[in-house]
Amino acid sequence: MNARDLKPKLAESEKITINLGHIDLGQIDLLVNEGFYSNRTDLIRTAIRNQLNTHADVVRQTVARKSLVLGLHHYSRADLEAALKAGERLQIQVLGMASIAADVPVELALETIDSIHVLGVLHASSALKTALASRIQ
Incomplete structure (x- = not known):
């Protein structure tokens, strides 16, 4: 299995539902x-x-002020293992889409992810989302 197989298949859009009069x-x-x-x-x-x-100027200013990663950001098992080895805790802040690889064990995520703030979409396994629920803003 190569690294490409581990990345989730990313949809180019998300479906939303609205009610209109x-x-x-x-x-x-x-x-x-x-x-x-x-x-x-x-x-x-x-x-x-x-x-x-x-509102583009407000978005740009807020992204800069809050130090958000803009766009798509994928966190692989190797990324989290490197953070663990370095003794770092991640504060994931993304405007767009953040994804956590499907092969990331819950224990590794709990040891390395301090907080998750995603304005947009978070792709992660149900097990990871449940385990990290108190850290997801």
Whole structure:
């Protein structure tokens, strides 16, 4: 088994569910029917991107101030073993997606991970999430 096999298969997006009022939904459907957007999802994604662009400076400043890792960050078993060997405790802070390799034993994670703060998505085994629940913010 090579290192590529150990990395989780990462989806390029996460599914979310929202509730909209009948009038808002009707207006979205009207814009789709008039050809402004290809479908409801297209309009919603565009609206979200526009809002994120509006607040881009705040996001950049906050990422810098809180020392967040921006994007995708994968923690392998080797990463955690190196931290243990160095006597370091990890404070995982990610804006985007953090993943912990499937082959990381619960004991190793408990010995090396002090805290986890992810704004976005945390991919880890159910066992790791349960064991680290008190350290996940």
